[in-house]
Amino acid sequence: MLRINERLACLLALAIPTLCVAPIAQAAESWPGSKPIQLIVPYANGGSTDLVARQLADAVSKKTGGHVIVENRAGASGMIGSSYVHRQPADGYTLLLGTVTSHAIAPSVTANLPYDIVKDFTPITTIGTIPDLIVVNPNLGVSNLSEFIKLAQSRPEEISYASAGTGSSSHLGGAYFAAEAGLKLNHISYRGSGPALIDVLGGHVDMMLDVVMTSLEPVKAGRLKALAVTSKERSALLPDVPTVQESGIAGFEAIIWFALFAPANMDPALQTRIAQAFDETIQEPQMKELLLRQGITATGTGPAALAETVRQDTEKWRDIAQKAGVKPQ
Known part of the structure; x- marks a missing residue:
């Protein structure tokens, strides 16, 4: 009898991981499904992040057959909207259009940041730089x-x-x-x-x-x-405008990026699925041209590259904040 129970336990142990993986894989494959996707913009309506979000939401909705809804939750330099997103389930239906402000600068200028830019979010992809x-x-x-x-x-x-x-x-x-x-x-x-x-x-x-x-x-x-x-090269949209570096301040560069984040602990299969949908949309010639007309260089880097960008820029802006005498508030 003991041997039978031991054998049954072994079979169950082998079966349980399979049972757990199946719903997760199914969730990734079925995304976006019929449920609306909230794309949270942590800044005011009419700003640059809001404009990017609305163009991207429309394009991704058409590509995937889903329904991406942009919602503005502005305030505290992006902290209100970002804080809202990190408290939501990581099911792919609440996403954040974050920026260098919310996910690289914030730790250096905010005394009591209500979220951890690494631990509380799942990186999806970088949308573009400007x-x-x-x-x-x-x-x-x-x-x-x-x-x-x-x-x-x-x-x-x-x-x-x-x-x-x-x-x-x-x-x-x-x-x-x-x-x-x-x-x-x-x-x-x-x-x-x-x-x-x-x-x-x-x-x-x-x-x-x-x-x-x-x-x-x-x-x-x-x-x-x-x-x-503020880039190291002139903008193609305003070729007669010099860079800050050309104007006499050596090494000056301040680049803004827009990126997609989800709440922490998202299943990797779902993370990959969402990143692929957005990256393919970003790399479409029509979308790249639309962004470029507004001064944005489309990227679509995927999760790993975005995580590295966050790491590098967090260090850069921490050094800048210290040099400029900007203290956390």
Whole structure:
């Protein structure tokens, strides 16, 4: 009898893993199914991340036959939306469109970050990268970055710059630029890049680091003056605008990336399935061209490369925050 029980136990031990794996594999294969997918944007409606999310949601919905719904949960430089996502089940139906702000800069500028950027999320893929433009209101009366620096040096703490919020990429990028240029600027924080840009356009704030996507049209219309681009190469959309490095600040680079994350502990098969669906969509010629017209270089790197990007940029922005004197708040 003991031998029979031992044999039965062995058979059960072999069968249980198979029984567990089957529903997991089935869940990955059936995604997205008929259930709506929440794509959480942790920033305000109308900003650069929101625009990318809506274009991507539409394209992925058409490709997969699923239904991707964009939902804005703005506030605290992306922390509110990111915190919401990490508390959801890792079933593939709640995803986050995170950025360098929420998943690389945040640990260096936030004293009590409500999530761990590595432990609380599953990396899916990098969507694309885009540089900032240093833009000013034309009424400021400067035509290039050197003139702006001279003006700001003559008026310490009087020249203001807007950001999408304390701890955002536009805040830390502005602090990075000010530190490298030896300037003392007055930081004005907003609840998202959209409201910040509106006040620069209105002349209420002097300067902002804003992504090419949302600054391009105002620059072309003459409502903003582009002084420099923050990448190491010029933007194809504004080839006459020099880089910050060309303007005299050696080694300066501040690149924004958009990436897809899911809650932690997602099954690898489902992670791969979602990454493949988004990567294939991102790499479609029509989608790549659509993103490029807005200054975004499409990537679609997959989970491992995104995890490495997060690691490297977390170290980079931690060093920048320390050098710029930006303390966690």
